[in-house]
Amino acid sequence: MxxxxxxxxxxxxxxxxxxxxxxxxxxxxxxxxxxxxxxxxxxxxxxxxxxxxxxxxxxxxxxxxxxxxxxxxxxxxxxxxxxxxxxxxxxxxxxxxxxxxxxxxxxxxxxxxxxFTAIRRQAERGWAFLMPYTDSDEEYAQRFGLVMLLDHYVNDGWIDRTLARLSATPTHGYYAQMAQAWALSVCFVKYPEKTLPHLDGGSLTPGVRRMTLQKIAESRRLTDPWREIIRQMRTRQ
Structure with missing residues (x-):
């Protein structure tokens, strides 16, 4: 060998x-x-x-x-x-x-x-594996956990738990915050009705909320009615 x-x-x-x-x-x-x-x-x-x-x-x-x-x-x-x-x-x-x-x-x-698609074949165990990373106070370890949720847990079976985790997680450092905003923006484009309550009056910091709304507004997949809602939310910031 x-x-x-x-x-x-x-x-x-x-x-x-x-x-x-x-x-x-x-x-x-x-x-x-x-x-x-x-x-x-x-x-x-x-x-x-x-x-x-x-x-x-x-x-x-x-x-x-x-x-x-x-x-x-x-x-x-x-x-x-x-x-x-x-x-x-x-x-x-x-x-x-x-x-x-x-x-x-x-x-x-x-x-x-x-x-890292193998995590989808053991999704429950993978979720437990990722939670310490999403809670990490180390910027890139936390980004890893959040990006893994974005890549592998934004789907019908996991969207509720993913949104709850993303919206309630304090993030540490710019690149972890950007990952949180990015993940939430993808959730909104795919599941706008489920995601909206987490953005409007949720527990996000003002900075992450602002970044999330900006990334949603930049999406080409957003329908006009939802785009108008996001526009109004941005003007209220």
């Missing part, structure tokens, strides 16, 4: 081949506070590489290697690979939990979260 160094070398070589210096500079400006070197690899390329790596016998071993010194793209690739590799529920949740501390910017959170 190939060792972790073999796959590590392959990954770094491939990422450097795919790197675009101009894109790296652009991405750095979009991710304030990113603490890792940014190579400038496009997300579709990272997804394709993750799919390729998932077919290797040594992929799971790479997830267990020390992440010190990894580039931003290597971290995101690790998250995407967690989403790709099939395993039992305990192992999968442990891998997700190990990934969360590596998040130090919104992109390292949001890109892999959408690929």
């Amino acid at each position: 190939p060792d972790a160094m073999t796959i590590d070398t392959l990954i770094r070589n491939r990422l450097h081949e795919l790197a675009e210096p101009r894109l790296a500079e652009f991405n750095r400006r979009l991710m304030p506070g990113v603490g890792r070197h940014v190579l400038g690899v496009r997300v579709p390329s990272l997804r394709r590489l993750a799919a390729e790596l998932a077919r290797r016998d040594d992929a799971a071993g790479w997830l267990a290697t020390d992440p010190a010194g990894m580039s931003f793209e290597e971290v995101v690739l690790r998250g995407l690979l967690v989403g790709r590799l099939k395993t039992d529920a305990d192992t999968w949740l442990a891998r997700v939990a190990a990934y969360v501390p590596l998040i130090d910017n919104w992109a390292a959170c949001d890109i892999p979260c959408s690929s």
Whole structure:
């Protein structure tokens, strides 16, 4: 079986081949506070590489290697690979939990979260797993929990619990607040009647409420009657 160094070398070589210096500079400006070197690899390329790596016998071993010194793209690739590799529920949740501390910017959170679809197959257990993250006072851990609700729990079976959680959760830091507003805006577009009471007289902070209404107003999927209601709510702020 190939060792972790073999796959590590392959990954770094491939990422450097795919790197675009101009894109790296652009991405750095979009991710304030990113603490890792940014190579400038496009997300579709990272997804394709993750799919390729998932077919290797040594992929799971790479997830267990020390992440010190990894580039931003290597971290995101690790998250995407967690989403790709099939395993039992305990192992999968442990891998997700190990990934969360590596998040130090919104992109390292949001890109892999959408690929964590395995949580839908164990939705009740997944919900319990996410609750400590939605309650976290660490900005990016909390963003992770909120984005996971957005990606996997805004549906008919979970919308009531998701709305209750989103509207009652105090958020810590700009990027957690933005995740809360983003998630609530998606809830409103999909379930306006259910979401409206959580926005009008709910327990949201004025800042999160303002961001939520703005994001709803920007949606192209909003029907005209609901758009007018949102416009009126914004004028009352």
